[in-house]
Ligand SMILES: NC(=O)c1ccc[n+]([C@@H]2O[C@H](COP(=O)([O-])OP(=O)(O)OC[C@H]3O[C@@H](n4cnc5c(N)ncnc54)[C@H](O)[C@@H]3O)[C@@H](O)[C@H]2O)c1
């Protein structure tokens with residue numbers, strides 16, 4: 380899938396992994412709607428990107444993925460501005476084990492909200508052009524991160540939701556491929572103040588630090604490269620792409636169909 384003149388929406392795009400995703404999509408010719416709850420960071424990034432890629436290539440929309448109303452309005456504005464949606468990156472996420480209901484609402488329910496609302500614009504069954512959705516999960520969605528049980532649960536949920544939706548899309552004829560990224564530790568703000576983020580599991584900060592040292596930390600650009608692969612490779616649907624310092628790997632799951 381060539382990206383020239385395709386329209387992408389990235390949630391949690393103002394910084395970290397979402398910012399790198401936005402940049403790689405722009406570099407490959409797409410126009411990008413930058414959705415983020417942080418208005419100041421989102422506007423600052425958009426101003427910077429406008430200078431590099433042209434003001435017609437980006438659109439900042441202040442949007443909290445906890446709000447169905449705000450996502451709906453952001454998608455509508457994207458369609459009015461760019462003429463449709465071809466790519467959705469459900470990337471917004473947080474880590475704070477002491478506000479566990481909020482993690483579920485953003486990390487898992489935000490992905491489900493975003494996907495269902497995007498289908499209305501993207502599905503060929505509702506007049507859309509089809510396209511591709513990439514959800515950001517984590518390696519924690521594949522193997523447990525003991526210091527973050529709820530974060531782990533949300534990311535496992537995102538992996539399961541993605542794989543089931545990809546199969547549903549193929550069988551129903553939505554014309555949308557749906558894949559999931561499972562990065563290991565990535566150098567972003569989410570990795571800062573670790574003890575505070577772990578809540579009642581702050582005593583496991585040292586164990587987490589040992590795991591970080593064991594599997595290493597990667598850069599946001601490594602994640603963006605994997606996003607590009609999942610977006611452009613039209614053979615990929617229902618795939619989970621794991622990446623950490625050792626390299627990247629498509630995850631194999633048990634098969635129950637034989
Ligand atoms: N950093 C890591 O080690 C790592 C590893 C694997 C997966 N992830 C996942 O990658 C995604 C991005 O994380 P990051 O590391 O770039 O974090 P980050 O904190 O650097 O950036 C997150 C962005 O999401 C935005 N955001 C937060 N809540 C939001 C909401 N309710 N609605 C809209 N935007 C919201 C923030 O304002 C911020 O711009 C998350 O889903 C995270 O779980 C991160």
Ligand SMILES: CCCCC[C@H](O)/C=C/C=C\C/C=C\C/C=C\CCCC(=O)O
Pocket residue numbers: 474516517518519520521522523524562563564565569570573587594
């Ligand atoms: C406190 C930082 C939290 C960062 C969360 C982020 O999503 C990254 C998670 C990355 C990896 C940890 C998840 C699970 C570990 C699973 C398997 C590791 C096995 C390593 C081994 O022992 O060989």
